[in-house]
Amino acid sequence: MSSDEYVQNGVTRRILLAGPRSFCAGVERAIEIVERALESRGAPVYVRKQIVHNVSVVDDLAGRGAVFVEELEEVPDGSTVVFSAHGVSPAVREEAEKRGLDVIDGTCPLVAKVHAKARRYAARGDTVVLIGHAGHEEVEGTLGEAPESMVLVQTAEEVRQLSADDAPQISYLTQTTLGVDETAEVVDALRERFPLLYEPPSEDICYATTNRQNALKAIIPEADLVLVVGSANSSNSVRLVELSRYAGTPAELIDTAEDIRPEWLEGVRTIGLTGGASAPPALVEGVVSALSAYGPVTVEEREIARETVYFDLPSAVRGDAPRPADGLSS
Structure with a gap:
């Protein structure tokens, strides 16, 4: 069906923009x-x-x-x-x-910090449990830092099946782009399985992943549908879709506005919209424009945090690259 067939007569849809969103x-x-x-x-x-x-x-x-x-x-x-x-x-x-x-x-740099922890924990004799998704490039790189000392788990059930009773010390690390809630369940299982578990002094899930999940949580209760701009192989984007669906709100992952299916919008009055950490902001703006083809819309920004983090470029390409005046170098 064409977009004209789905225009809501006399009804203005709300678009709730989660913030932060898009590039980290x-x-x-x-x-x-x-x-x-x-x-x-x-x-x-x-x-x-x-x-x-x-x-x-x-x-x-x-x-x-x-x-x-x-x-x-x-x-x-x-x-x-x-x-x-x-x-x-x-x-x-x-x-x-x-x-x-x-x-x-x-x-x-946040992934590099996890790598450094893996080397440090393995060097002191720990068995290091990595919480992450098998096959993800970040996980493969982290496991490669100490392959003889690390074991990958994805769920609480896998934790309960671990056999590491003879290890002098158990510690854990996490992939940086995991769902905060699902990771907490796995960590709780580790604590129960290994009472002397060594926990990292700071969490590995990155600030951007956490912020985007919290921002989406803030608008889910008002949304009839959530659209997440991001690619299927983007872990943090997929987690946003899962977060919404777990809360009971339908959600769809789209690469661009062209992926929107008109039938998703039937009967929808409020749309939650966000973008994964690797999705260009322009693609989110394109979705807003595309949604207006289905009838009048209002756009509300719902920002829960302001991100000012800035990472220096490596020396090989740094040159005279300017730094944001309000950024935080890490």
């Missing part, structure tokens, strides 16, 4: 690294995996000369390669060094 500091940093590498070194610049998990971002950079590859064997000798924001294992770094590749590290 780590994503902005990673994208700028690729852009600056293209400017200073010229195309092609190779990127191992997707620099961030968003189709539109990857397509845009590919159009400007970035070449995305799955593994380093696809990168010609002597070429520039950027490691994605999700991080890589030491084995990947060693391979790049052996091949003499010009490496620019786009790893999010």
